[in-house]
Amino acid sequence: MNATREGGCQCGYIRYRLEGRPSGLSVCHCKDCQRQSGSAFGLSLAVAIDDFHLETGSLRSFNVLCDSGRTKQCAFCPECGTRIYHQTGSAMSIKAGTLDDTTALHPDAHYWTARKQSWFDIPEGSTCYVDDD
Ligand SMILES: [Zn+2]
Ligand SMILES: [Zn+2]
Structure with a gap:
């Protein structure tokens, strides 16, 4: 399923285009994902960094330290706060x-099912x- 996909934030300031083939879709039930989404779980689509193209707006980001000890960059729309992607090292996932x-x-898989x-x-x-992990 090689296709161009488009997406954006809740207010419309951020628009992006995604090329190529995502490598997997994860459902994460960890407390961080519940808090970030304000919902029951997070939904992360793993993509190659080069396949993500910001079309309008500019993102802001902050870093969090994961339980694994890695640093995760969290990118969001500065106008409405919608989280757009996470990046840990060279691994990127779109919300x-x-x-x-x-x-x-x-x-493809569910993570942190204990939570x-x-x-x-x-x-x-x-x-x-x-x-x-
Ligand atoms: Zn927005
Ligand atoms: Zn999570």
Whole structure:
């Protein structure tokens, strides 16, 4: 599925284009992702850095220290605060809900299932990890 995908933030200031083939879609149930999204889990689409193209606006970012000891860069729209992507070293993941068309998305794996909200049932046959790595 090699296609151009487009996405953006909630207010429209940030627009981006994604080329190439994403390498995987992760659902993360960790507390950080719950807090960041204000929801039950985070949805991260792993992409190559060169495949991400900012079309309008300019992002702001801050760094957080992960449990793994790595530093994660968190990029967001400075106008509305929508998180657009995370980058850890050379690994980049788009917050998949910011894509215009999310119909083709299907998770490849669930992470931090030990921390998932109790009402959410992970679909039968899913690849699961109780924590990150
Ligand atoms: Zn915005
Ligand atoms: Zn997480």
